[in-house]
Amino acid sequence: MGHPDFRVAGRVFATLGYPDKGWAMVKLTPEQQSMLVESEPEVFRPVPGGWGRRGSTNVRIAAADRKTLSGALAMAWRNVAPKSLIARSLGDPAPAFRRVLDCAAAAGLRGGEVSTSYGTPSLKVANKFLLRIKDADTLVLRVALEEKEVLMLAAPQIYFETEHYQGWPAILIRMSAIGDDELSLRLVNAWRLVAPKRLAAALFPHGARDAKRRGPR
16 A cells, blocks of 8 residues: 555554654554553554554654554554464463453452453453453553552562553563462452442442452452
């Protein structure tokens, strides 16, 4: 279409020069697009029209640093790459995801929707991101920024972040290092961040105290 594009297995995941030479485009999901536009509006904006509503996102090249651009490209690549190609770099995420679902069920969490994010298994609540399996031993979990710093300082063997997640309300968890009780508590706290108020009130009528009591098993 008159401008360079980038493909994996023949499928376009990014382009240069759209709508003009100062911009690029990455193929994201609507959820990914919303997260990036909200966190860095000076860099990202939805492509106008139907393509944008489906997740196609413009990137202002002059405003994007290497870390931000690399993260967006990685998302777009995983969105279109064959599952077999993604799996070779991830390991098998299924056992970790089954464990997360079991802990969520044990904690009494309801309303979760199994989905995919960045090409990996994920869980949403009311269409909002809750968690995803980054690789066979790494969970990405929604967390309040103030809690994130405390967790990484208190238990760095369990909780950490990479450059991509700096400043984002998400934390990385080593699944091999976290026990089920601790994992359940973290899931409850994350779930309460994204669940609609009515659903949260039904499950935790006494607020945070009830959540802490019901979280660990």
